[in-house]
Amino acid sequence: MQGAQMIVLGKASDGRVEREFEDLANMHNEGPSIRILLMYSEELSHMLYAAADMVLVPSIYEPCGLAQMIGMRYGAIPIVRKTGGLADTVFDLDDQSHAEIANGFTFEGIDEGSLSWALNRAFTHYREKPNEWDDVLRKNMKIDNSWNKTAGQYVDVYKSIRVRWQ
Template sequence: MMEHAIWTALERGCQVVVLGSAFDPKMQQHWIDIELSLRHQYHDMARLVFAYDEPLSHLIYAGSDMLLIPSTFEPCGLTQLISMRYGTVPIVRHTGGLRDTVFDVDFDGERAHSQGVETNGFAFEGNDAGGMDYALHRAIDAWYNDKGFWNGLAQTVMEQDWSWNEPALTYMALYHAAKER
């Protein structure tokens, strides 16, 4: 699905950066071949970096407008939280920690409100390219067609606090109240 998303984004005029590595040498070679094809067809519009590079990942978060996370399993999900601190809007498959922290701007208003937060990204269900395409196209359309909305969304994701500060304070207050009994 990631390969499909890369081509889809490029066809829509987006720049694409992928950072990561594959443990399987055949898979690694497959991605190297894709990068060569991308460079030939799209020149400087796409870069695939085959490495684990934490400092580079933060530069990518900071320089990106959106981040696609099509994980099939995500027990926690830190990538979207880090990206949101930089103002990068997440596009995620609704699973695990991604579902807990990303609320689709078009479909999750009620769920977000029940959690005391604002909607903050784009999401899709299932393991098919169609669902991912729908979320990806909605995000790209918003970026191209409504800069005011997009800038407000980027501001929202930066301001949301997903740290342990508030839960820790609540827990401490509960602990002290129980201790005084």
């Protein structure tokens, strides 16, 4: 993983998935690069977000996506599969058409190659463009994803509809 360290924290509700994660944990917990913790801990999750340089959310389906928003708030650059709420909140740094809102790395496939492509781009950016990386993480920490902002946007939409129908 190009010198990276990864921590996976989570609990699966499906017994089959839980066994797969346990097998993965047993395979990879021997070395210092990957640590898999099959547990739920709100406190530990916040400490991990605060310590992370990147947050990986490779969801196949994600209606909202809080992990990337929490990660950004703590200063971790998101690497996400472009789906649902992840696609609504993370814009690829290599996409020049959205340069002003670019805040992370995205990929579309559900295969290892697509994920590796996004990780390689993120690691390269981290190593070769440290000043730009710092600018992006500072910008991300200021993004307002709160309900206050969202509620205000809904109010604006309702007002515009009301005006059109009067």
